Amino acid sequence: MADSLQTGIRNYRKYESGDAKPTIEGLVKISDILDVSIDYLLCRDNWLKAHGVFFDEF
Structure with missing residues (x-):
């Protein structure tokens, strides 16, 4: 996911942890x-x- 977002793994982990x-x-x-x-x-x-x-759900 970090690669897809073009960000570092440390930064992405901060997203996941809420920091x-x-x-x-x-x-x-x-x-x-x-x-x-x-x-x-x-x-x-x-x-x-x-x-x-409402929106379509697949």
Whole structure:
């Protein structure tokens, strides 16, 4: 994943541990790689559904 994001493994490990946060551009790359929405990454998909916003799930 670090290679795909073009970042160092130490920096990526900081993302995983919560010691650092990816930039907006980094979030977009992660969501593209994992084929999920940014809302899903940010645990906002349930909030969207609760407010009547639905999206296709595969």
